[in-house]
Amino acid sequence: MKGVLTELLNYHDEANRLFLDHLDVLTDAHDEVNRLMDHVINAHVIWLDRMNEKRVRHKPWDRHPKNYRRELHRDLMEESFSMIEKGSLELPFRYQNTKGAYFENTPQQVLFHIVNHGTHHRGQINTLLRQSSQNPAVNDYIFYKRIALDI
16 A cells, blocks of 8 residues: 555645646636645645644644745655655554544545545636636646656
8 A cells, every 4th residue: 555655645746736836826816726725735734743643733724825835745745755654554543633523544544535635625726717717737647647657
């Protein structure tokens, strides 16, 4: 599963960086677009903090300056890849969600969720961009693979 998670996180990283680049050049993007991108990054922070048994640094809908969210994304990816390298992805951990309920999941499940969650919200961002007559950013996994293979 480590290989699959690494592959999916590479896609998540590349897609987020493409979206961050795309949003940097849009001067009239709807505020909701940037709010959703911040949310994708905040969710990643929250999950890593939970897995590392740290105090959660950000709330789901915190807002960030563009340069900070890019730096934060880079740090999150480094931490995620490091977690995969260290292993123990199948050992469940207990955490409390934002509503105070307790749950148990494995890091493997959570890392997959982070990727899936990001794909969902990047799709919402593209819908908002299309609705405001802006060009969407590339979000397709297969497109990422074609670039990676240089097809």
